[in-house]
Amino acid sequence: MPSSLIIGAGMAGLAAARKLSTQGWDVVVLDKGRGVGGRLATRRIEQAKADHGAQYFSATTPELQELVQELLADKVITEWKPTQPSPADTVFKKPHYVGVEGMNAVAKALSKDLTVRTAETVISFRVEENQWLVETESGGQYRADALLITIPAPQALALIEKSGFPIVSADKSVLSAIRYQPCIAVMVALNKPSLLPAPGAVRYETSDIAWVADNAQKGISPGQPSVTIHASADFSRTHFDGDLNAIGQQLVDQLPDLIPADNISTVQVHRWRYSLTDQRHPAPFLKAEAPLSLLFGGDGFGKGNVEGAFTSGLAMAGCTANL
Template sequence: MRVTHSEVLIIGAGIAGLAAARRVHEADLTCRLLEKSRGLGGRCATRRFHNASFDHGAQFFTVRNPPLKALAESWLEQDSIREWCRGFPCAATGAGAGVDGYPRYCSSPGMNRLPKVLGSGLTIEKQVLVTSIERAADGWHVASSDERHWHSHALIVTAPLPQTLALLEPDVSRQVLTCFPALQEVDYDPCFTVMLALSGESGVPPPGAIREPNSAIDWIADNSMKHETGGPAALTVHTSAAFTRRHFDAPQEDVAAAVIEEVQPYLMADVAAWQVHRWRYAKPREPLSVGALALPGTHPLVLSGDYLNTPARLEGAFDSGISAATYILAQS
């Protein structure tokens, strides 16, 4: 059996995994990421269809804490990101755009550019479906659905908590919950992203997004306004948790029809094409605000992700990844 060895193995190349890997890489430890998808970034995702691009996960990010600040400044200088705006109108509260004046950043032509920049120079294996994680005498053993195998001295797992616990061998999973009982309270809100390509302009107000237009919809953004691409509107619609739970198992056609009805006031043109994406673990309800959690032992197992950091946004995931890497480096 051929086994690939590294000092640090990271499961998941979302923002937390990429942040951790970059920090470990900069410390000159051998590090490898395993990602089940074709792309990087997890919910920092962009999809293209009908000659339009749609950010269908994270819509922007903020920079409030030091770990991300230095990188963001360099990305601004390199034109990898830009400031989108400093606030959004909220229909539910009546607040206007720029209500807090705090910068929101995005990457163009889509948010998926950000993980590509963050992952540059790292060793990443894509389309790897990890099926098991087992503790070994000298570290950790990971296996995939296509019978590939990896070994590492330290392991960071950044998947949503239910997926993480399912991957760990039962004894380790039980140990994690025993050591960190607060994890038993972690839960997630689901979300539909409905992408609507219009035949003309939208009625979304400047700067190209509106929050909570009604009880079924949390967010509408016009990607053509956001990225200043011109042309017909390309709308990203995020549904509320309550709406998503009611319709989670419904056919995509029914979900799209219901959402189009809910956002009619913002459609100034016909819907030319649509797609639906289900996010089962869209947002942790109550993140634990601990950064990362490390299982005691000679060979570290560290849990990382937005469910462990407040706020549960892109920056929270980034900071959690840095916390996980910092723990690993302190043990090496």
């Protein structure tokens, strides 16, 4: 049975793993996180839940629409939509799918039946005895015929360098050209419902804040209301290394009409060094020049969102299976 190792259990890695598994490949996915999902991330604060990475996803390709139908039927996802659609609405122009239990639940559902090793940080890869040999921080060693790397391109370049892998300059240029914005995400557990208008999302074009969402209206936090605030890329860049508590408070203080001070119970802040992409490679993946099959993919390739990561993962699996 041909074997593959996938680095990264985000949407791209899980999509690739599912497809290769159905095609008879032995697949192992490695992720440094405590759980699966990467930027499909949901956190519990007090009795509340908050999505602090991707807020929703859309599905325009037949492949993702097929998965959407499966996940809707299994009640893993639902559509987040206004009860009264408005022509002026700029946020909900196309269907927004969200995990019923939060976005991370989508990743959990996709990883069912897959072999995923979490808390495994990959520190190097090389070819040995005609197979890829991947080593992890914990001392783990994994071997496979094909290697699929779905981590953000800057992290992939760091891994390549650490591994001493002789990447050709054309491949290095592709990876180096992919750029990400940082994002500071603030999660606020509330004492009572927020004052966000239904259906609970506001996008700002020019402000320190890019996005605010009400996780209770979204349906993922029935036990206690909460909101998620995403700082703008400019604000996040300027304050990335600052004091997290102070930054969280600074952002919350800018929304007194939506989240009055007396409604705040707990504030938590998360720093995403790689959130949405600024610059992407147009093709869905990169097939690197290497003695054995080596592909790079993820949301730095194609559309730059959850759907783009899914499409990249599927395309990587298709290429691997055809080798």
